[in-house]
Amino acid sequence: MMQRAVAVVGGGIGGLAAALALHRRGWRVEVLERAADFTELGAGISLWPNALRALEVLGLAGAVREFGAVEATGGVRDRRGRWLSRTDNAELARRFGHPLLVLHRADLLRVLREALPADSLRSGSEVSTVRDEGNRTVVVHRGGESRPDLVVGADGLHSAVRRALWPAAAGPRYAGYTAWRMVTEPLAEPPREGAATWGRGARFGYTALPGGRMYCFATATLPAGAASGSSESESESEYAELLGRFGSWPDPIPALLAAVPAGAVLRHDLYDLPPLPSFVRGRVALMGDAAHAMTPNLGQGACQALEDAVTLAHCLDTTPDVPAALRSYDLLRRPRTQAVTRRSARLGAVGQLSWPPAVLLRDTAARLTPTRATLRSMTPVLGWTAPGDPVTETENESH
Numbered sequence: 001m002m003q004r005a006v007a008v009v010g011g012g013i014g015g016l017a018a019a020l021a022l023h024r025r026g027w028r029v030e031v032l033e034r035a036a037d038f039t040e041l042g043a044g045i046s047l048w049p050n051a052l053r054a055l056e057v058l059g060l061a062g063a064v065r066e067f068g069a070v071e072a073t074g075g076v077r078d079r080r081g082r083w084l085s086r087t088d089n090a091e092l093a094r095r096f097g098h099p100l101l102v103l104h105r106a107d108l109l110r111v112l113r114e115a116l117p118a119d120s121l122r123s124g125s126e127v128s129t130v131r132d133e134g135n136r137t138v139v140v141h142r143g144g145e146s147r148p149d150l151v152v153g154a155d156g157l158h159s160a161v162r163r164a165l166w167p168a169a170a171g172p173r174y175a176g177y178t179a180w181r182m183v184t185e186p187l188a189e190p191p192r193e194g195a196a197t198w199g200r201g202a203r204f205g206y207t208a209l210p211g212g213r214m215y216c217f218a219t220a221t222l223p224a225g226a227a228s229g230s231s232e233s234e235s236e237s238e239y240a241e242l243l244g245r246f247g248s249w250p251d252p253i254p255a256l257l258a259a260v261p262a263g264a265v266l267r268h269d270l271y272d273l274p275p276l277p278s279f280v281r282g283r284v285a286l287m288g289d290a291a292h293a294m295t296p297n298l299g300q301g302a303c304q305a306l307e308d309a310v311t312l313a314h315c316l317d318t319t320p321d322v323p324a325a326l327r328s329y330d331l332l333r334r335p336r337t338q339a340v341t342r343r344s345a346r347l348g349a350v351g352q353l354s355w356p357p358a359v360l361l362r363d364t365a366a367r368l369t370p371t372r373a374t375l376r377s378m379t380p381v382l383g384w385t386a387p388g389d390p391v392t393e394t395e396n397e398s399h
């Protein structure tokens, strides 16, 4: 049989994972990435058990674990630093097969990229549009045109693929709050456990990365319109803003802020995507943030993109007809990811409460909820299993 070809638009976590899943199943892949290279500014990222299961199917869970940190315990604190709830990573792993792993995004992207043939990665290849021509789909990009058997739109929140083929779909909606992310310098004595501290209309979280560094994140209810923090001067003014807002929060937050290097603060307003009526059209499938951008309150956006990737490859493997396989993918992925998106939005609304009586009620409810109940309530999200028999992990699988 002739080798089938796929064009993956976007070389983020979702696009690289989809390219790899399809490459492993015999597809000829090309990843069309807008950026001039595949480097990543980002900060840390949490991978929950469901994501590690997807990485297992890709044969990469072991490689990714090497770059990650697993904290024994963590939890949520109130504005005065008192614990509201605790999490136990060993219990999480017992229940769901894997712990919560935190690593630098650049490491995750590098592991994914290195598992792909180098000549499949095309940086500087911004896609301007995608046309559906019945039995072929045309992808127009800076380097020319591609006519693959399948197009995967993995081009993120402002997806050009979505705009081209879902012109009537509503665009991203602002969640009402903004987020900062940063990684500290290595600390001689890093905090022994991570925590998210909930204030009024603001939160500050931190968790360990390997090598004594800490990944920190913060949110504040603010109008949309944040700068990205991607230039040094923007980053410095965001750092000043963070100090003003969180510099007097309970320990160890001031010390963590003091250990953030100049120019290392990223800021992004948070959006999610109103539910699409379908993730597929003909030979084109949307995935990751292009399909279901969600707020980061559950730390699930990239985890869901990894699930999308292995599910898509499975559907195409078991159903040779591409449009029919994509319809199965849509049925498996849309209800699930849209439910996770709604859940994440609800958690964010609670986390950002600012009216004092509502904050008191929230904190009391969190304090009274047993850890077991919290873990149990996460089963629909974390208890995901890959469709079909998960391939036994084969590290260094040939490519």
Ligand code: FAD
Pocket: 009, 010, 011, 012, 013, 014, 015, 032, 033, 034, 035, 044, 045, 046, 047, 125, 126, 127, 128, 154, 155, 156, 157, 158, 159, 160, 179, 180, 181, 268, 270, 287, 288, 289, 290, 294, 296, 299, 300, 301, 302, 303, 304, 305
């Ligand atoms: P993206 O990462 O957006 O990648 C899209 C790629 O497409 C980019 O490389 C872009 O350059 C490229 N592109 C865009 N347009 C074009 C075009 N026209 N042509 C070619 N290429 C194009 N998720 C988690 O699982 N755990 C977490 O802890 C977590 N924390 C988060 C914290 C914050 C503050 C935020 C904002 C998000 C967080 N997420 C987290 C969500 C996660 O970052 C995203 O869900 C994930 O990165 C989506 O991956 P993606 O590949 O779909 O899209």
